Amino acid sequence: MRNFTGVTLLLVVFGICLFVWNRLEIGQQPLSSGSPDVTELEEPSVIAEVTLPDQLSENAQIGKRAFEAKCAVCHGQGAAGKNGVAPPLVHSIYRPGHHADVAFLIAARNGVRAHHWKFGNMPPVEGITEGEVRLVTQYIRELQRANGIE
Known part of the structure; x- marks a missing residue:
């Protein structure tokens, strides 16, 4: 059960990081790119x-x-x-x-x-x-x- 919780938490953190990275990448592009x-x-x-x-x-x-x-x-x-x-x-x-x-x-x-x-x-x-x-x-x-x- 402890492994399942750890894996779930890791996936959630990874998902949040991916979402934030995606948003930052879009924000760093010039608007006219x-x-x-x-x-x-x-x-x-x-x-x-x-x-x-x-x-x-x-x-x-x-x-x-x-x-x-x-x-x-x-x-x-x-x-x-x-x-x-x-x-x-x-x-x-x-x-x-x-x-x-x-x-x-x-x-x-x-x-x-x-x-x-x-x-x-x-x-x-x-x-x-x-x-x-x-x-x-x-x-x-x-x-x-x-x-x-x-």
Whole structure:
């Protein structure tokens, strides 16, 4: 029993250390790490050049409508971003290997603390459902693929 308690305590301490290290590592990165320099752009100009795909899947078309209704006001048409407002989602920072699909759901539900860009924190998105976020994510992923982001 004593070994079990010791191992459990060790795992908890390790988990806490890993969490703190992860937070510190994010905090030490410059906010613009990997993001384009937008200081010379006028506000609220478009940040990214986005090539629209020739065709979207049916679900991505629905996601596009939800994106335009709930997200484009900040993230811009075609998820190209708006300088001074919000970043482009068609950017390598948001590739699936760095931000999994669930990250979009968490962001919409809870908001996001600024960590890649200097736009400030993102508030939760009011009135969007989990299903709509999944469709928006599919739309964003299809835009990303059309722009060489895998």
